[in-house]
Amino acid sequence: MSDAVLHNTSPEPRFGFWRRTYAMLVKEFIQLKRDRVSFAMIVMIPVMQLMLFGYAINTTPHHLPAAVLLQEDSDLGRSILKAMENTAYFRFTREVSSVAEFDDLLLSGKVLFGVEIPRGFERAVRRGDRPALLVAADATDPVAASSALSSLGMIVQTALAHDLYAGDPVTTPFEIRAHARYNPAASSRLNIVPGLVGTILTMTMLIFTALSVTREIERGTMESLLSMPIKPVEVMLGKIIPYVLVGFLQATIIIGIGVLLFGVPVMGSLLLLALLSTLFIATNLSIGYTFSTLAQNQLQAMQLSMMFFLPSILLSGFMFPFLGMPQWAQVLGECLPLTHYLRIVRAIMLKGSTLPNLQHDTIVLFGLMLFAMTVAVFRFRRTLD
Amino acid sequence: MTAAGPAEIAIDVKGLSKSFGGREVVHDLSMQVRRGSIYGFLGPNGSGKTTTIRMLCGLLTPDGGEGTCLGFDIRRDADKIKRRVGYMTQRFSLYQDLSVRENLEFVARLYGMADPRQAARDMVQRLGLAGRERQLAGELSGGWKQRLALGACTLPNPQLLLLDEPTAGVDPKARRDFWNEIHALAAEGLTVLVSTHYMDEAERCHEIAYIAYGHLLAHGTVSEVIAQSKLTTYTVSGEDLRALTASLAGKPGVDMVAPFGTSLHVSGRDRDALDAAIAPWRDQEGLRWQPTAPSLEDVFIDLMNRSKDNFQ
Numbered sequence: 001m002s003d004a005v006l007h008n009t010s011p012e013p014r015f016g017f018w019r020r021t022y023a024m025l026v027k028e029f030i031q032l033k034r035d036r037v038s039f040a041m042i043v044m045i046p047v048m049q050l051m052l053f054g055y056a057i058n059t060t061p062h063h064l065p066a067a068v069l070l071q072e073d074s075d076l077g078r079s080i081l082k083a084m085e086n087t088a089y090f091r092f093t094r095e096v097s098s099v100a101e102f103d104d105l106l107l108s109g110k111v112l113f114g115v116e117i118p119r120g121f122e123r124a125v126r127r128g129d130r131p132a133l134l135v136a137a138d139a140t141d142p143v144a145a146s147s148a149l150s151s152l153g154m155i156v157q158t159a160l161a162h163d164l165y166a167g168d169p170v171t172t173p174f175e176i177r178a179h180a181r182y183n184p185a186a187s188s189r190l191n192i193v194p195g196l197v198g199t200i201l202t203m204t205m206l207i208f209t210a211l212s213v214t215r216e217i218e219r220g221t222m223e224s225l226l227s228m229p230i231k232p233v234e235v236m237l238g239k240i241i242p243y244v245l246v247g248f249l250q251a252t253i254i255i256g257i258g259v260l261l262f263g264v265p266v267m268g269s270l271l272l273l274a275l276l277s278t279l280f281i282a283t284n285l286s287i288g289y290t291f292s293t294l295a296q297n298q299l300q301a302m303q304l305s306m307m308f309f310l311p312s313i314l315l316s317g318f319m320f321p322f323l324g325m326p327q328w329a330q331v332l333g334e335c336l337p338l339t340h341y342l343r344i345v346r347a348i349m350l351k352g353s354t355l356p357n358l359q360h361d362t363i364v365l366f367g368l369m370l371f372a373m374t375v376a377v378f379r380f381r382r383t384l385d
Numbered sequence: 386m387t388a389a390g391p392a393e394i395a396i397d398v399k400g401l402s403k404s405f406g407g408r409e410v411v412h413d414l415s416m417q418v419r420r421g422s423i424y425g426f427l428g429p430n431g432s433g434k435t436t437t438i439r440m441l442c443g444l445l446t447p448d449g450g451e452g453t454c455l456g457f458d459i460r461r462d463a464d465k466i467k468r469r470v471g472y473m474t475q476r477f478s479l480y481q482d483l484s485v486r487e488n489l490e491f492v493a494r495l496y497g498m499a500d501p502r503q504a505a506r507d508m509v510q511r512l513g514l515a516g517r518e519r520q521l522a523g524e525l526s527g528g529w530k531q532r533l534a535l536g537a538c539t540l541p542n543p544q545l546l547l548l549d550e551p552t553a554g555v556d557p558k559a560r561r562d563f564w565n566e567i568h569a570l571a572a573e574g575l576t577v578l579v580s581t582h583y584m585d586e587a588e589r590c591h592e593i594a595y596i597a598y599g600h601l602l603a604h605g606t607v608s609e610v611i612a613q614s615k616l617t618t619y620t621v622s623g624e625d626l627r628a629l630t631a632s633l634a635g636k637p638g639v640d641m642v643a644p645f646g647t648s649l650h651v652s653g654r655d656r657d658a659l660d661a662a663i664a665p666w667r668d669q670e671g672l673r674w675q676p677t678a679p680s681l682e683d684v685f686i687d688l689m690n691r692s693k694d695n696f697q
Contacts, residue, residue, distance in 0.1 A: 224478035224537075227442050228495050229467045382463075384444050 061324020066113035089148035139180035144321035209288035232380035247281035267352030286372035398452025425590030471538030481523025496541035528559035638662035
């Protein structure tokens with residue numbers, strides 16, 4: 001034996017670098033091939049996401065919901081509304097009868113625009129008084145509002161084209177007073193900073209819990225944990241609650257920086273913002289935890305999180321106007337907690353909305369959290385079967 | 386085994402079976418373990434020892450069979466069993482990134498002990514880990530990890546300990562200390578089921594069971610198991626045992642030839658056939674033949690060889 005060994009202390013084999021690199025490469029490929037689910041995800045995720053976002057994203061949104069406060073029923077009023085719809089930017093979804101209702105719809109984000117045709121409008125036009133027609137826009141998202149607002153200038157002409165009042169083309173018979181509410185300077189920062197609060201929280205919260213169960217399985221600690229008298233709900237709450245505090249700290253830092261450095265106002269109640277942010281944090285942690293119970297290993301858990309995070313950015317209204325997306329994409333977006341939180345955080349910070357305005361989004365967030373927790377508790381395997 | 390009342394029986398299972406992916410890992414396994422006894426669970430790797438232990442403590446659901454653990458149904462009362470059983474896993478499964486004391490406090494809290502901190506402190510003392518309680522569990526040596534794991538599963542005062550190869554990879558001194566500890570615990574009334582590969586450990590058990598390929602092949606006290614085997618063994622010492630091994634191996638009547646230090650164990654199930662087979666060498670000069678009791682290892686290897694014929 002010793003002879004062979006002694007003579008075998010040959011120098012570096014030829015192409016040693018490539019042989020060893022090749023050995024490593026072959027091993028990695030074999031391991032990748034074994035993990036079928038991850039392999040399928042590697043192929044499916046990009047295809048799915050490209051299809052999804054390619055069709056869903058639209059930066060010049062059309063058919064934005066608008067409310068109309070009709071103080072008088074006149075031909076001129078109707079032809080103006082018609083002309084607005086013809087621009088394809090507006091879609092009148094609600095008719096209200098009071099200013100309070102009008103303001104409420106804008107505060108809750110159910111409509112992006114409100115048009116008020118005042119009492120005696122047609123008569124004033126006939127008399128040549130040049131009355132004003134009020135168009136109020138929710139400008140928290142300047143991108144969504146701007147192209148629609150800029151189309152208003154042409155409406156006067158088209159509305160009157162077939163009408164008797166087409167008099168002097170220089171002095172129009174009425175004016176449209178556009179009012180960009182909540183963000184009069186159309187600063188995109190005012191929109192983006194609150195949005196970032198939600199996006200950053202989604203990302204960090206998901207990661208905190210998405211690995212929590214798979215980590216225990218991979219490190220082998222799950223076996224002794226399961227042999228002890230603890231129930232799935234207890235494991236879940238024990239893993240989520242610490243991160244609610246972490247998330248709360250994080251939210252405080254982000255909102256603090258937004259206010260102090262970027263000058264974003266907090267028009268509404270800080271307490272309400274804190275409460276609903278906590279709800280949002282808990283919802284994301286629950287979803288991350290659910291991923292952790294669905295995934296078989298940490299890689300899959302990460303991929304699931306990514307698969308959830310990307311639509312959260314793209315379909316929630318963070319990067320592109322929510323209402324500009326096709327109907328099916330909006331339905332998908334409604335299933336994402338970030339969509340609802342973005343409405344909440346923008347509404348509280350920029351519009352000063354109150355809880356009744358945000359009832360719907362709050363309830364949905366709560367529902368999503370309970371749903372995720374229920375799935376997680378049922379998915380949590382109490383045995384090693 | 387004599388029939389004993391339910392109060393004296395810690396584990397009583399009948400016909401347990403479990404398959405993974407179509408492969409039956411445990412087949413029709415029945416066993417009874419008396420309270421306060423140390424029951425050794427022996428068998429080769431992959432014989433179904435771990436699977437059986439996991440079924441006993443509710444970590445796996447049996448495909449077939451039934452039974453009780455500490456008087457509780459293993460299918461329905463897993464929660465009650467878990468509260469009264471300490472399970473020490475084969476692989477270290479405490480939190481490597483928690484310190485010794487933090488791990489113990491975690492366990493104490495999970496079981497709802499009145500004063501988790503005090504309980505953890507007491508256990509640190511008992512384990513002789515004083516001074517190391519702040520060390521991370523992952524940084525402990527193999528022997529200390531195993532002590533800590535035993536400490537963690539005895540901490541909530543269980544009535545039954547399930548130890549899955551607790552001494553694998555541990556040095557002889559630590560193994561001896563460990564077994565002294567187990568005997569001390571059994572003396573306090575604890576029932577211990579321990580799986581092992583080591584024959585010397587099997588001999589420290591009150592009763593043993595031998596399992597191979599999912600089948601329970603033998604059980605009883607060590608001497609009972611040896612007697613049941615009906616194995617006849619000769620110890621041969623002398624010169625040129627290598628040549629003798631080669632000549633005897635495979636001869637009809639010779640079931641096993643195994644070197645034991647400077648001597649050779651030659652065993653057969655049929656005494657007459659064995660005597661006939663070895664007759665030509667019996668009086669050879671330089672060889673000394675001596676009838677001996679087969680060792681436990683002889684018995685187990687024979688059981689394994691036989692079961693290989695039956696089940697593979």
